[in-house]
Amino acid sequence: MDNSNHRKCRHCNDTLVGRIDKQFCDHQCRNAFNNQNKRDDELLIQETNKRIRKNRRILKSLCPIGKATVRKEVLDTMLYDFRYFSSIYKTSKNQVYYICYDYAFSPIKEVDQRTGQQIEKALIVQKQDYFDKLTLKFW
Helix, strand or coil: CCCHHHCECCCCCCECCCCCCCCCCCHHHHHHHHHHCCCHHHHHHHHHHHHHHHHHHHHHHHCCCCEEEEEHHHHHHCCCCCCCCCEEEECCCCCEEEEECCEEEEEEEEECCCCCCEEEEEEEEECCHHHHHCCCCCC
């Protein structure tokens, strides 16, 4: 007896034709099914990586030659999300770099010579090899 009439796609429920162990009509149905059935923690990881990648794209666009300084307002306008980064590097002079994969920024404050007000800026750099040599002591 031919069971092919009883085999249905797990996503769209269409009749399957082909291999006996086939579960989906095509790649789109398989991807849609798997995306719908991801666990909540996997979705959180996916969303976090999405935000870090967006931050990286912003830093890269503002730093075409490896190093740049921009006002914080520029990052705000581009919807940079300061809560998301992939790692931290702290220099011996207590300067902190927030790294998004291969780009990083360090918050700096400068005083406007005309007004005397503080200006918040970000020093943006491409990640340096020495960033990876940091040894953290948590305890």
